[in-house]
Amino acid sequence: MHFDTLALRATHQSDPTTGAVVPPIFLSTTFARDEANELPANYIYTRPNNPTREALEKALAILEGGVTAMAFGSGQAAAMTLFQALRPGDHVLLSADAYYGTPALLEQVFHPWGLTYTRVDMSDLDAVQASLHENTRVVWCETPSNPMLSITDLLLVSQLAHEVGAICVCDNTWATPVLQRPLDFNCDVVMHSTTKYISGHSDVLGGALIFKRDNEFTQRVRLLQGLSGAVPSPFDCWLVSRGIKTLGIRVRAQSLTAQAVADFLDGHPAVEKVHYPGLSNHPDRELIQQQMNGPGAMLSVQVKGDAPKALQFIGRLKLFTRATSLGGVESLIEHRASVEGPTSVTPKNLLRLSIGLEHAEDLIADLAQALA
Known part of the structure; x- marks a missing residue:
């Protein structure tokens, strides 16, 4: 079934x-x-x-x-x-x-x-x-x-x-x-x-x-x-x-958008690294294909620069809500090290994105203008 x-x-x-x-x-x-x-x-x-x-x-x-x-x-x-x-x-x-x-x-x-x-x-x-x-x-x-x-x-x-x-x-x-x-x-x-x-x-x-x-x-x-x-x-x-009741259709739609967002960010001149299971260059791609039915709607991105640079970037976003948590219908972004506190081992330039149900082109345009 x-x-x-x-x-x-x-x-x-x-x-x-x-x-x-x-x-x-x-x-x-x-x-x-x-x-x-x-x-x-x-x-x-x-x-x-x-x-x-x-x-x-x-x-x-x-x-x-x-x-x-x-x-x-x-x-x-x-x-x-x-x-x-x-x-x-x-x-x-x-x-x-x-x-x-x-x-x-x-x-x-x-x-x-x-x-x-x-x-x-x-x-x-x-x-x-x-x-x-x-x-x-x-x-x-x-x-x-x-x-x-x-x-x-x-x-x-x-x-x-x-x-x-x-x-x-x-x-x-x-x-x-x-x-x-x-x-x-x-x-x-x-x-x-x-x-x-x-x-x-x-x-x-x-x-x-x-x-x-x-x-x-x-x-x-x-x-x-x-x-x-x-x-x-x-x-x-x-x-x-x-x-x-709507879990399947939500996750699949959000995953498709997340893939488009990750592909846009990967290789962008202002981005140091993208962490996303759907990228073709992921080192565990074969295992992902064996174990998962899709890459999901979560991704992390390390922008070039330090923590202030990352915070400046998310401050320019218009469609992403700056908030903790994930998995809702709205797209969220957060500076993870700030949330985890002084003992965090997360890179200071890392931002975690939870992709919602907005149109992929709108989210990509928002990211593009913030990275410019």
């Missing part, structure tokens, strides 16, 4: 009581028992389970090819709950180029608690293997990575993880299941910030974990999800489900 059909089928549940084509939002925090003090359905309180959240979780599992999924109040809440399921003394191997919030969680929250972690270039398989220990429990990949768009060979990295008894987790926020399904490449867990492409309209905060197997570790994560209450509201779940 094609993705667009799958996405609509996964989120289309007509209300059996009224026949409403759009499913209702179950805002109730609690659920009544019958005369025998029994629960008519498997709901007691909305923190451990809610019908609207359950519908979203089922849809996410279908889209990623998993057996079960869990929705969270944010992507960070999803990552935090997974790390909480580990034990003090466990080791995490983390991609060197990853969303800056992930190593921040490990360093500021879990390292004092007893977790150890190592950051490694996931494109260097020898380095990955050398960094695995007997106590490694999680290998955390992000591909394409944020913000350098480096590519990880998911099949080989997951194989290395399994050889030491670790699970392989992939942050699939940028690629989305439209372009990449990590569970098909033997990963064990997929993580999403559903705030981004899956909801797609910059109006809801959310996260998710999708599991290849429903095992003891999965059940521990679900227990922590319910105990901690790191869950999204029913309305937020409904908004994310609504975004899924």
